[in-house]
Amino acid sequence: MAAGRGAALLRAEASSGRATFLELFFDLAFVVALTRVSQRFADVSDETGWALVGGLGRTLLLFLALWLIWSQTTWITSRYEPERSIIQAVVIGTMFAALVMAVTLPRAVEERAVPFTVAYLMVMVVRPLVVAAALRGHPRRLVPFRLAAWSALSAPLWLVGALGPDRLRLSLWAAALAVDYLAWALGWPLPRLGAAAVGRWRITGEHLAERHQQIFLIALGESILVIGAAFGGVDYSAERAAAFGIAFITSAVLWRIYFHRAGRLLNEALGRAGLPGQLGTASERTHALIVLSVLVTAVGYELVIAQPFGPPRPTWLLFVVGGPVLFLLARIRLDYEIFGRVPRSRVIGLVVLLLVTTALARWSPMVGLSVVAGVLALIALVDALRSRQRPLEDLASPIARETPGNREPEA
Known part of the structure; x- marks a missing residue:
C-alpha cells in the first residue's frame, strides 16, 4: 500500500510534457540569480592577472552551484508529477532557497557566505529527504536517499568554508562542488546499493x-x-x-x-x-x-x-x-x-x-x-x-540509442 501511494508521485505516461505555471514562477528566482552572476562577471572585467583569474573562478563556482539547483529541480519535475502538492511544495521551497542564494550572491564568497551556504544545503540535503519520505515504500526512494547521503558528505566542506578563514573558502567550496558534481555523474553510488542508472531513468x-x-x-x-x-x-x-x-x-x-x-x-x-x-x-x-x-x-x-x-x-x-x-x-x-x-x-x-x-x-x-x-x-x-x-535532417543521436544490451531496469 505504501509503495502504491508513493507511485502516485511518479509521472504517468499520459502526463503533459509542458512546463507548468509553477515551474515558470520558479524560474523568476533564476532571473534574479543570473543577473547577479552577470554583475559579478562585470565587476572583475577591469582586473588583470591573478585578480582576474580569481574573480572569474569565484563567479564560475557560484554559477555552478546555482546551476546544480536549477537542473536537479528540472529533473525532479520531469521524473515526478508536478501537479502533486508535495512536489509543488518542494519546488516552492527550492525557489525560496534559490532567491536567498541570488540575493546573497554579490558577496557570497565574502561576508554573506553563511546564508548562501545554508540555502544551498537546505536544497541539497533536506529536499531529497522530503522526496524520499513522500515516496514511502516505493523502490525509487533510494535515489533521493543516495543524493542526500552524498550531499551530507560534502556539507562539512561547505560549512567549514563558510565559517572558516576567508583564504580557505574558495578552495573548500570548489572541493565541495566537485564532490556534488562527481556524485551526480557517477549516480550517487553507495555501498551494497551501487549507483543509480541515471541514463536509464524513465522521465518525460x-x-x-x-x-x-x-x-x-x-x-x-x-x-x-x-x-x-x-x-x-x-x-x-x-x-x-x-x-x-x-x-x-x-x-x-x-x-x-x-x-x-x-x-x-x-x-x-x-x-x-x-x-x-x-x-x-x-x-x-x-x-x-x-x-x-x-x-x-x-x-x-x-x-x-x-x-x-x-x-x-x-x-x-x-x-x-x-x-x-x-x-x-x-x-x-x-x-x-x-x-x-x-x-x-x-x-x-x-x-x-x-x-x-x-x-x-x-x-x-x-x-x-x-x-x-x-x-x-x-x-x-x-x-x-x-x-x-534541404529538408530537416532525421534525428540520429549517437547518445540515446537503446539496444537490447542496455535495457536494464532503472535504479
Missing part, C-alpha cells in the same frame, strides 16, 4: 527539453535586460546608440542560431530517445555551457555600450569574444547530440573568431563587438540558406 523527455529551452531564453532575456540597463544608465551619444543596436542584433542572432534545427528539435529528440535520461544528461551539460556563454556575452555588451570607442583592453575580449566562442562550442556539441554530426558553418565561424582575437586586442571594443556580430550573422545566414535547399 519533452518536458526536460522544454525546460532547457526555457532556461536559455531566460539567460537571453537577462542579456536584453543588461543591454537596456547599460544604455539607459549612461549619457546618450550616437556611438553608444550604435553599440546598443549591435548588442541587440547579436542577442537576436544567438537566438536564431540556437533554435536552428537542433535547438528546435530538442523536444522531439528527447521524446523519441530510447534512453531519454542519457540524452537529457548530455543536454543538461551542454545547456550549462550555453547559459554561461550568454551571461559572459552580456557582460561584453555592457562594457562596449559604456565605452564603445574607449582604449583597447585585451581582458575585455574574454567577454566580447570569449562569450560567443563558448556559445559556438556548446552549440556544436548540441548538434552532435541531436544529429550525430558537426556543422561546418559553426566550426568555420569558431575558427574565424579565434584567429581574429589577437588583432581585435588592438582595436576599440566597438570594433570587436561588430566583428563578432558579423561572424554570427553570417553563420545564421548560411543556416537559413541551407534550410531552403
